[in-house]
Amino acid sequence: MSSKRKEAKLERTEMGMLRWIMVISLLERLENDEIRRAGLVKITEVIKVSQLRWYGHVLRMDDEEGVKRAWEEPVRGRRSRGRHRIRWRDKVKEDMERRGLVEDDAFDRRQWRRRIRQPTP
Incomplete structure (x- = not known):
């Protein structure tokens, strides 16, 4: 199954759960964007932010760490x-490009956290 198909399936499942939690029937014909107006972020966006957070953590690790050595x-x-x-690495690079980030940004932790949490343009 392709990555895009997995993302679409994950978003469908998320919307089904949100409708169930909010007791909104499909017969009410509310669009997903109307349901999200409550300030909810897509699950796929949450996953991307988590991946970028982990990537920044790996970049800041000491060079002797096993994870860092395996990455490099x-x-x-x-x-x-x-x-x-x-690959996971390719997906992270793509998400960084969309947000206008470079690897050197990860070394300023506050700025990195702030910039990865901004929604993808």
């Missing part, structure tokens, strides 16, 4: 032919 270690070998599966 190049993967040997070649990838197979055809379209490649999107």
